[in-house]
Amino acid sequence: MSTTVAVLGTGIMGSGMAANLIARGFEVQVWNRTRDRTRPLVEAGARAAASPAEAVQGADVVLTVLFDEGVTAHVMEQALPSCSPETVWAQAGTVGVKGTDDLARLAEQHGVRMVDTPVLGTKEPAEQGALVVLTAGEGTALAAARPVLEAFSSREVHVGDEPGRASGLKLACNAWVTTLTAGVAQSMAMARAMGADPRLFLEAISGGALDADYAHLKGEMMLSGEYPVSFPVHGALKDLDLMVASARGHGIASGVLDGVRVQFKAAELSGFRDDDIASVFEAVTPDDDTR
Incomplete structure (x- = not known):
């Protein structure tokens, strides 16, 4: 059975990351505030969702690639109630250490495991699957997310077990x-x-x-x-x-x-x-x- 990944945020970075996930054979469900930005991904094989809650239904891994902590929290407040207890949330947006701590508490409130997975690189490396992913989080949760992260990265730099260290x-x-x-x-x-x-x-x-x-x-x-x-x-x-x-x-x-x-x-x-x-x-x- 293939892993299902929900990608929330398909802008400059998220679109390239999602495209690599599709190419690697993952089942990809995408959501973006501006829905037109999901169209190329749908044409490549993704399924577009009308809401964050719909996007994360049945997802093994939720990948957020959103602008800042405020936007990420707002989107995930809608999505987290629809996540299963087995879902792992890989938070890839740049939100800082305090922002990561706040988001980790939000995840904990909903019984969802969050790992801290910001990336180094811009548009072209994202499209080429050549990002460097920085990781921090509990070992089993990170292990569950790692195949997803490997789909769009060339290497991983592990920073520690505590979310926020990678950020x-x-x-x-x-x-x-x-x-x-x-x-x-x-x-x-x-x-x-x-x-x-x-x-x-x-x-x-x-x-x-x-x-x-x-x-x-x-x-x-x-x-x-x-x-x-x-x-x-x-x-x-x-x-x-x-x-x-x-x-x-x-x-x-x-x-x-x-x-x-x-x-x-x-x-x-x-x-x-x-x-x-x-x-x-x-x-x-x-x-x-x-x-």
Whole structure:
């Protein structure tokens, strides 16, 4: 008998994850607030549900890939009463440590086991089944969810048995992603302002200890001025708020993150809210700059 998976949230990440589950032979039931976003998955073999409660009926694993804690809690308050005691909830959205703790309590209230399973990667890795999944949770529940997680990931980094530990590591990783992207934007803007072709910045770091594939990926987008979305600016700002709060809550200086957040907020206010995070380049480039 095949495993039935309910995927709640089929946006940029959830759609790719669900598509891999379908391709691997899982029975997939999908729900999204905007139902049109489930159509390609239905055409690939999924069943669309009219509500979260309908989506989770008969599901062995429920996978949530929703925007934040508030949305996730609202959706799961509708879904959890329809889950069976054997259902495992794999929570993959970026909600922070406190958010994960709150959701774990919600699951416990309904007698459902929740595991903390945020992922590293964006649109393309999700579609390719090449995400890195960070995991934390009770062993048997995690073992039940693991075949589902393996369908859309290239590897797992296990953080511990306590939900929230994986979400903490996810914030640390996203701190690197946003800081690196803002740093590439800053360096390329400075190179241009001081008379160098900004492409030479990418050439200068290429192949050395300072190099990173991600710098070239985002740098090329900055050079083109085209920002097809893999990780939107408004999503990065939500995560940065979680990062700053977490850092301060643990007595860690947040000055670097504060500065990065200022740059992403400027990008949002400049009209790039729904564009890829590479558009932060526009927030550090003079208005009269030409490529």
